[in-house]
Amino acid sequence: MYEAEGFKTELRYLRNVDQKEVDFLVTYNNLPWFAVEVKLSDTTLSKNLIYFKNKLNIPYNFQVVMTENIDYIKDEIRIISASKFLSGLF
Numbered sequence: 208m209y210e211a212e213g214f215k216t217e218l219r220y221l222r223n224v225d226q227k228e229v230d231f232l233v234t235y236n237n238l239p240w241f242a243v244e245v246k247l248s249d250t251t252l253s254k255n256l257i258y259f260k261n262k263l264n265i266p267y268n269f270q271v272v273m274t275e276n277i278d279y280i281k282d283e284i285r286i287i288s289a290s291k292f293l294s295g296l297f
Contacts, residue, residue, distance in 0.1 A: 242260065243268075272287070
């Protein structure tokens, strides 16, 4: 799929044969660009997000939570409030 500016991006769901999964993977020119794991309020790093970050060499990784006023980086993964994450997409 090509977005409005002509970049080839895709939104995917990520799961392997061991049933490890991450909610969203966005690719750019068929390469992993960023991954997103969504949690209600759990700021404990997702083991699956860490696994896929390392396995697929995903450059940007986010754990998005509904809790407000969260925004920090731990182990190269940004843990961020949904409202702040979504406002950055526009």
